[in-house]
Amino acid sequence: MSQTEGVSAESKxxxxxxxxxxxxxxxxxxxxxxxxxxxxxxxxxxxxxSVNQKERIVxxxxxxxxxxxxxxxxxxxxxxxxxxIIVDGVELTNDIKKIETIRREVxxxxxxxxxxxxxxxxxxxxxxPIWVKKTPKAEAEETAMNYLERVKIPEQADKYxxxxxxxxxxxxxxxxxxxxxxxxxxxxxxxxxxxxxxxxEVLDVMIELAETGMTMLVVTHEMGFARTVAxxxxxMDGGEIIEQNEPExxxxxxxxxxxxxxxxxxxxx
Amino acid sequence: xxxxxxxxxxxxxxxxxQVGVIGWLRANLFNGxxxxxxxxxxxxxxxxxxxxxxxxxxxxxxWGMVDPEVCKQAEGxxxxxxxxxxxxxxxxxxxxxxxWRPLVGVLLLxxxxxxxxxxxxxxxxxxxxxxxxxxxxxxxxxGGVLGLTPVRTELWGGLPLTLLLAVxxxxxxxxxxxxxxxxxxxxxxxxxxxxxxxxxxxxGVPLITLLFMASFMLPLFMPTGxxxxxxxxxxxxxxxxxxxxxxxxxxxxxxxxxxxxxEGAESLGLTYWQxxxxxxxxxxxxxxxxxxxxxxxxxxxxxxxxxxVSLTDLxxxxxxxxxxxxxxxxxxxxxxxxxxxxxxxxxxMSKYSQHLERVLDTGHKR
Ligand SMILES: Nc1ncnc2c1ncn2[C@@H]1O[C@H](COP(=O)(O)OP(=O)(O)OP(=O)(O)O)[C@@H](O)[C@H]1O
Ligand SMILES: [Mg+2]
Numbered sequence: 001m002s003q004t005e006g007v008s009a010e011s012k013x014x015x016x017x018x019x020x021x022x023x024x025x026x027x028x029x030x031x032x033x034x035x036x037x038x039x040x041x042x043x044x045x046x047x048x049x050s051v052n053q054k055e056r057i058v059x060x061x062x063x064x065x066x067x068x069x070x071x072x073x074x075x076x077x078x079x080x081x082x083x084x085i086i087v088d089g090v091e092l093t094n095d096i097k098k099i100e101t102i103r104r105e106v107x108x109x110x111x112x113x114x115x116x117x118x119x120x121x122x123x124x125x126x127x128x129p130i131w132v133k134k135t136p137k138a139e140a141e142e143t144a145m146n147y148l149e150r151v152k153i154p155e156q157a158d159k160y161x162x163x164x165x166x167x168x169x170x171x172x173x174x175x176x177x178x179x180x181x182x183x184x185x186x187x188x189x190x191x192x193x194x195x196x197x198x199x200x201e202v203l204d205v206m207i208e209l210a211e212t213g214m215t216m217l218v219v220t221h222e223m224g225f226a227r228t229v230a231x232x233x234x235x236m237d238g239g240e241i242i243e244q245n246e247p248e249x250x251x252x253x254x255x256x257x258x259x260x261x262x263x264x265x266x267x268x269x
Numbered sequence: 270x271x272x273x274x275x276x277x278x279x280x281x282x283x284x285x286x287q288v289g290v291i292g293w294l295r296a297n298l299f300n301g302x303x304x305x306x307x308x309x310x311x312x313x314x315x316x317x318x319x320x321x322x323x324x325x326x327x328x329x330x331x332w333g334m335v336d337p338e339v340c341k342q343a344e345g346x347x348x349x350x351x352x353x354x355x356x357x358x359x360x361x362x363x364x365x366x367x368x369w370r371p372l373v374g375v376l377l378l379x380x381x382x383x384x385x386x387x388x389x390x391x392x393x394x395x396x397x398x399x400x401x402x403x404x405x406x407x408x409x410x411x412g413g414v415l416g417l418t419p420v421r422t423e424l425w426g427g428l429p430l431t432l433l434l435a436v437x438x439x440x441x442x443x444x445x446x447x448x449x450x451x452x453x454x455x456x457x458x459x460x461x462x463x464x465x466x467x468x469x470x471x472x473g474v475p476l477i478t479l480l481f482m483a484s485f486m487l488p489l490f491m492p493t494g495x496x497x498x499x500x501x502x503x504x505x506x507x508x509x510x511x512x513x514x515x516x517x518x519x520x521x522x523x524x525x526x527x528x529x530x531x532e533g534a535e536s537l538g539l540t541y542w543q544x545x546x547x548x549x550x551x552x553x554x555x556x557x558x559x560x561x562x563x564x565x566x567x568x569x570x571x572x573x574x575x576x577x578v579s580l581t582d583l584x585x586x587x588x589x590x591x592x593x594x595x596x597x598x599x600x601x602x603x604x605x606x607x608x609x610x611x612x613x614x615x616x617x618m619s620k621y622s623q624h625l626e627r628v629l630d631t632g633h634k635r
Contacts, residue, residue: 110529127539127547131543132537162631
């Protein structure tokens with residue numbers, strides 16, 4: 001972690017050229033005119049979003065604005081009713097095989113970790129590779145240990161999730177997703193359920209991950225993280241994407257009134 | 270990570286919760302007038318029941334092989350009756366000279382049950398072992414192979430019959446009820462309605478009705494010439510009955526799991542069956558252990574209802590034992606004897622379930 005500053009600055013400039021690319025050319029996620037309803041409630045309205053490979057996107061917005069719903073549509077934990085979502089060239093439909101294909105490529109980290117409490121940390125990590133990717137057990141365990149080292153808790157491999165702290169559990173959850181070798185990582189408020197002193201250890205892991213060139217969509221209120229890591233910040237309200245921009249512009253020169261209000265509330269302290 | 274040690278630590282002993290026997294009595298039995306009253310009442314009840322019971326069971330009981338007339342004079346129990354009739358009680362109407370066969374069968378079955386209780390043996394091949402065991406059990410009792418004289422199932426009886434009905438009931442109803450529980454929660458309307466229909470229909474009628482229907486009505490629908498074994502019919506009725514109860518118990522366990530467990534599994538790309546098998550069922554079944562065992566205990570004792578379709582289970586065999594005019598008055602001894610047998614099996618199941626809960630506990634509270 002000692003080189004964070006240098007590497008992120010360098011990678012930032014590297015990314016600069018890629019920041020506003022020609023649409024579609026490099027896109028790994030494509031959402032076109034997506035709408036979603038919960039019963040009568042119109043929760044996502046006309047979402048158009050294209051995410052490029054290696055792009056890091058932070059999504060923010062007030063509670064209930066549909067941020068979780070948006071990223072959960074990407075791996076079909078929620079179903080959209082109108083429009084198209086294309087992930088790595090595969091369009092999401094009711095076809096369960098396609099859904100499973102996409103879920104293999106897209107990792108997800110949840111606010112409440114959703115680790116499997118009856119399995120050890122190592123078993124949590126190897127479950128996907130062994131059963132979904134049919135990786136031999138020994139190989140899966142080796143990969144798992146590598147990722148546990150990367151999230152800095154190899155010594156917890158044989159414990160059960162219930163015996164770990166929240167920050168450790170979230171790092172296990174990140175490692176669990178990475179073991180599937182995904183092309184995209186989705187994070188839904190990964191630090192919101194954590195005590196303040198644990199937030200940093202999780203953010204550090206996410207920053208390192210960003211430096212490896214992972215495509216990331218992160219719903220978070222951690223604006224510091226957005227500033228250092230994001231290529232693009234998206235502001236949602238009322239189920240719509242209100243505004244999106246690179247972090248500098250987004251924070252210093254917000255366009256819409258709603259964004260300004262949101263930022264003033266969140267950056268107050 | 271390590272915190273610098275701040276000098277000497279003084280080890281304090283844990284607080285004394287009991288100071289001697291008197292202190293314990295004071296704190297637990299005589300704290301307050303109400304508890305003192307309860308203690309006195311309980312003490313009175315114990316003193317007035319336990320010693321006479323011990324007298325009847327042991328001290329005044331007749332243990333030797335004596336004439337029933339002598340037994341009748343005795344103050345206590347007449348265990349002579351059991352010594353005289355234990356083979357009839359334990360094996361029912363099974364041919365006397367062949368009774369070693371059910372004995373071997375029961376011992377084999379109990380051995381396999383014992384092994385299956387150990388988690389180390391929970392492998393897919395255990396299923397094959399069970400299948401083989403049941404086949405050997407049926408072959409031993411039924412005969413007709415390896416020079417064993419054939420014995421019709423109507424003659425099977427006593428403990429081997431009760432155990433067969435209970436063990437097969439437990440083993441077969443379990444996967445069936447899991448499927449029913451999953452089906453009831455399924456999104457597929459047809460599967461869902463079939464499962465709901467099955468569960469609600471079967472739960473709504475008494476087991477006796479099912480046994481009657483299986484025994485007397487089913488043959489009416491069968492083409493002439495085709496007849497299904499009476500024992501098999503009773504067994505199927507028991508399985509159907511238990512599985513409907515068990516399905517609801519397991520569904521309760523499934524409901525208790527947070528949605529996040531499904532989402533965690535789905536986001537890894539696990540299929541529906543993988544998710545159920547690896548993530549959902551292990552947890553749901555674990556939290557359902559107490560009610561599952563409850564259901565099984567009930568079923569174990571309900572097997573005695575098969576007497577109604579003339580199968581000589583442990584209970585009916587006992588009643589036949591004191592149908593003998595000479596021993597007619599010793600039915601209490603007979604009932605006490607089989608009550609002890611039933612209790613041993615039930616107590617074992619109960620203890621085992623508590624053991625399972627402990628070893629499966631992974632220290633999480635959700
Ligand atoms: N399963 C559901 N059924 C009905 N309504 C839902 C469901 N899930 C979410 N909603 C509603 O949809 C809206 C958007 O929810 P969503 O969880 O996407 O918001 P969010 O932006 O993630 O908010 P938060 O910051 O509180 O997590 C909310 O008003 C919520 O009440
Ligand atoms: Mg949310």
